Amino acid sequence: MCILAACVFLGVLLLLAPSQCLACPFGCECFAITRTVKCVSKDLLVVPQNIPGYTRSVVITGNNIHQVGPDSFTELQNVTNVILSNNRITELASHTFAGLTSLRSLDLSGNQLALIHPEALSIPGSPLQELNLSHSLHNFTALTDLATALRWGGLWGLRRLDLSGNLLALLPPGMFSHIPSLQQLLLRNNSLVAVYAGTFSGMDHLETLDLTHNNFEAFRVDALQELERLGNAQIFLGYNPYTCSCESRDFVTWLNKTRARVDADAVRCASPEALADTRLQGLTVQAIGCVVPVLAEVADLTLQTSYVFLGLVLGFVGMVFLFVLYLNRNGMKKWIIETRDACRDVLEGYHYRYEIDSDPRLGHIAAGGSRSQRHLGKEPSQQLPNDTCIVQASTETQVKPVATSPAVNS
Numbered sequence: 001m002c003i004l005a006a007c008v009f010l011g012v013l014l015l016l017a018p019s020q021c022l023a024c025p026f027g028c029e030c031f032a033i034t035r036t037v038k039c040v041s042k043d044l045l046v047v048p049q050n051i052p053g054y055t056r057s058v059v060i061t062g063n064n065i066h067q068v069g070p071d072s073f074t075e076l077q078n079v080t081n082v083i084l085s086n087n088r089i090t091e092l093a094s095h096t097f098a099g100l101t102s103l104r105s106l107d108l109s110g111n112q113l114a115l116i117h118p119e120a121l122s123i124p125g126s127p128l129q130e131l132n133l134s135h136s137l138h139n140f141t142a143l144t145d146l147a148t149a150l151r152w153g154g155l156w157g158l159r160r161l162d163l164s165g166n167l168l169a170l171l172p173p174g175m176f177s178h179i180p181s182l183q184q185l186l187l188r189n190n191s192l193v194a195v196y197a198g199t200f201s202g203m204d205h206l207e208t209l210d211l212t213h214n215n216f217e218a219f220r221v222d223a224l225q226e227l228e229r230l231g232n233a234q235i236f237l238g239y240n241p242y243t244c245s246c247e248s249r250d251f252v253t254w255l256n257k258t259r260a261r262v263d264a265d266a267v268r269c270a271s272p273e274a275l276a277d278t279r280l281q282g283l284t285v286q287a288i289g290c291v292v293p294v295l296a297e298v299a300d301l302t303l304q305t306s307y308v309f310l311g312l313v314l315g316f317v318g319m320v321f322l323f324v325l326y327l328n329r330n331g332m333k334k335w336i337i338e339t340r341d342a343c344r345d346v347l348e349g350y351h352y353r354y355e356i357d358s359d360p361r362l363g364h365i366a367a368g369g370s371r372s373q374r375h376l377g378k379e380p381s382q383q384l385p386n387d388t389c390i391v392q393a394s395t396e397t398q399v400k401p402v403a404t405s406p407a408v409n410s
């Protein structure tokens with residue numbers, strides 16, 4: 001009834017309406033003035049055929065079309081825009097859009113693409129300028145499929161690519177290097193944690209890069225070099241859970257001086273608590289806890305101080321020692337004299353014994369003495385007064401009696 005009403009309405013408006021209404025596919029609405037065909041939420045299972053030749057825009061959304069292939073779009077050389085969002089499409093076959101030789105904008109958002117043929121996006125003449133794949137990739141396999149399709153698709157004219165909301169955690173290196181004309185790359189609302197050297201290689205005309213609402217905590221040096229290579233592009237980095245610790249130092253320095261246009265006001269700390277919601281740009285190294293050089297200075301100072309302290313302590317100990325010696329000077333003198341006297345007494349005693357031993361006439365006395373000493377198992381030195389200054393003397397003196405005694409006995 002509605003379609004009929006629409007036809008009557010159009011027929012009233014346009015004299016040539018009836019023939020076009022008849023040409024409108026089942027379940028769709030055809031708008032000749034705007035050259036648009038809309039097939040919205042009609043539970044269609046396939047892309048409808050017989051879309052009028054005047055059509056420029058095809059809007060097929062909210063249906064149940066699982067697979068699209070080259071048969072889906074034929075004789076539609078005049079179509080420039082195709083919106084296929086939210087159709088539960090899972091598979092893109094080879095050369096699906098090859099018949100759409102004027103296609104400039106393709107929207108595949110909100111699907112569940114699991115299988116993308118390497119040449120799914122190939123269109124003779126490379127007319128495509130805009131590709132919307134937001135919320136459309138089923139999993140990582142689909143992403144690698146897409147990377148291949150971007151490589152083989154001959155998308156020389158593509159200027160805008162929307163890959164937002166795909167839970168992407170990482171991007172294959174050089175994924176966009178075969179899209180040389182790309183000006184806008186939208187990667188917002190994914191799960192990206194890092195940019196690597198080569199992630200954005202070959203993108204010489206990029207004007208806008210949207211990395212907001214991802215999982216970046218900081219950008220390392222190679223990531224910053226990669227971003228710096230984009231020249232003076234507009235780079236959106238806001239709404240990421242940045243950690244404002246010393247690890248972010250390079251990032252803050254880069255934000256301070258880059259020639260890229262960055263949404264610095266939205267680049268704010270998520271942690272630590274003390275810096276939450278603070279802008280990263282303009283933070284000082286002290287603020288983000290980089291105290292490394294300061295620490296080194298302190299350590300240096302500590303070392304110097306400890307040397308000085310050690311010197312003072314040694315000096316003090318030396319002075320105390322000298323002072324004690326000075327106080328004891330009388331006792332010391334006495335001790336030295338006593339020791340000297342003791343040594344002299346002992347030496348004299350030895351001298352006496354030595355003379356007895358070496359005197360042949362008194363040999364029997366010494367031999368008897370040394371024999372009895374040996375018999376008792378005692379070393380001669382043990383018989384001597386226990387004083388260091390005579391040990392030397394005792395060994396000297398003992399050698400001779402032992403050497404001479406047998407000679408005397410035999």
Ligand SMILES: *[C@@H]1O[C@H](CO)[C@@H](O)[C@H](O)[C@H]1NC(C)=O
Pocket residue numbers: 052053054075076077078
């Ligand atoms: C495309 O449009 C041109 C002119 O508007 C028309 O002559 C031609 O027939 C159209 N192509 C198709 C397939 O209808």
Ligand SMILES: *[C@@H]1O[C@H](CO)[C@@H](O)[C@H](O)[C@H]1NC(C)=O
Pocket residue numbers: 085107109110132133134160162186
């Ligand atoms: C892509 O599609 C989504 C959802 O339909 C829309 O919100 C977004 O604006 C589109 N992207 C572009 C670049 O038009």
Ligand SMILES: *[C@@H]1O[C@H](CO)[C@@H](O)[C@H](O)[C@H]1NC(C)=O
Pocket residue numbers: 114138139140141142
């Ligand atoms: C992605 O999904 C497809 C289809 O469900 C499945 O065959 C494939 O193993 C999945 N890949 C990963 C990495 O989970």
Ligand SMILES: *[C@@H]1O[C@H](CO)[C@@H](O)[C@H](O)[C@H]1NC(C)=O
Pocket residue numbers: 135165166167189
């Ligand atoms: C971000 O992506 C997730 C999952 O793809 C989705 O559920 C959520 O609605 C998206 N948020 C925005 C603001 O687009």
Ligand SMILES: *[C@@H]1O[C@H](CO)[C@@H](O)[C@H](O)[C@H]1NC(C)=O
Pocket residue numbers: 249252253256281282283284285
């Ligand atoms: C960033 O710039 C501010 C002032 O412009 C400066 O105080 C701060 O030290 C700089 N931070 C870094 C990490 O270079």
